[in-house]
Amino acid sequence: AQTVTQSQPEMSVQEAETVTLSCTYDTSENNYYLFWYKQPPSRQMILVIRQEAYKQQNATENRFSVNFQKAAKSFSLKISDSQLGDTAMYFCAFMILPGDDKIIFGKGTRLHILP
Amino acid sequence: GAVVSQHPSWVICKSGTSVKIECRSLDFQATTMFWYRQFPKQSLMLMATSNEGSKATYEQGVEKDKFLINHASLTLSTLTVTSAHPEDSSFYICSASRDPNSPLHFGNGTRLTVT
Numbered sequence: 001a002q003t004v005t006q007s008q009p010e011m012s013v014q015e016a017e018t019v020t021l022s023c024t025y026d027t028s029e030n031n032y033y034l035f036w037y038k039q040p041p042s043r044q045m046i047l048v049i050r051q052e053a054y055k056q057q058n059a060t061e062n063r064f065s066v067n068f069q070k071a072a073k074s075f076s077l078k079i080s081d082s083q084l085g086d087t088a089m090y091f092c093a094f095m096i097l098p099g100d101d102k103i104i105f106g107k108g109t110r111l112h113i114l115p
Numbered sequence: 116g117a118v119v120s121q122h123p124s125w126v127i128c129k130s131g132t133s134v135k136i137e138c139r140s141l142d143f144q145a146t147t148m149f150w151y152r153q154f155p156k157q158s159l160m161l162m163a164t165s166n167e168g169s170k171a172t173y174e175q176g177v178e179k180d181k182f183l184i185n186h187a188s189l190t191l192s193t194l195t196v197t198s199a200h201p202e203d204s205s206f207y208i209c210s211a212s213r214d215p216n217s218p219l220h221f222g223n224g225t226r227l228t229v230t
Contacts (some may be wrong), residue, residue, distance in 0.1 A: 043161050046158045047159075
């Protein structure tokens with residue numbers, strides 16, 4: 001069975017610092033997607049970044065980047081120059097494609113950016 | 116193991132028919148459940164908040180007569196897509212928590228295809 005583990009329930013960093021959120025997963029599949037979602041108090045789930053497992057290059061989106069280590073089954077999210085608006089719950093998720101259409105979420109990391 | 120079960124994991128239906136998706140919390144009572152819809156390569160859009168024993172709260176732009184939500188017990192919420200059309204084809208995900216301060220658990224999602 002596939003699992004996603006986020007080992008940091010809560011983190012706090014000062015504004016402008018860099019923070020890394022960890023995520024590990026377990027699967028025997030070779031083709032899959034990995035996601036990081038940001039959940040503000042509104043409960044929306046905002047897609048922060050997505051990584052296809054077949055791509056070796058780490059995905060980046062502005063201040064957000066990932067360190068994807070396929071062999072180690074690790075998918076950490078790095079937020080550079082953190083901003084107060086980055087304060088939120090962050091969920092790591094995993095989906096096997098094609099065909100399975102099952103998404104598995106980690107338990108989330110609550111990130112506080114301190115002024 | 117899974118704490119939120121979503122059923123079915125996939126369903127194909129004909130245009131004009133209705134489809135019901137179930138979301139169950141397996142080992143806790145969830146006063147609130149959330150329903151999301153995922154569009155390809157996009158964030159999860161919060162459709163509605165399902166409150167046990169009362170009417171669901173729908174997000175702006177979500178048709179409440181089309182997406183009927185029933186939260187009849189503390190462990191079950193259902194989403195019924197009425198008179199489904201091909202544009203309703205999507206991936207629907209539910210989540211639940213014991214209370215607003217408890218961790219949020221996600222179902223594995225339901226792939227709906229309307230032909």
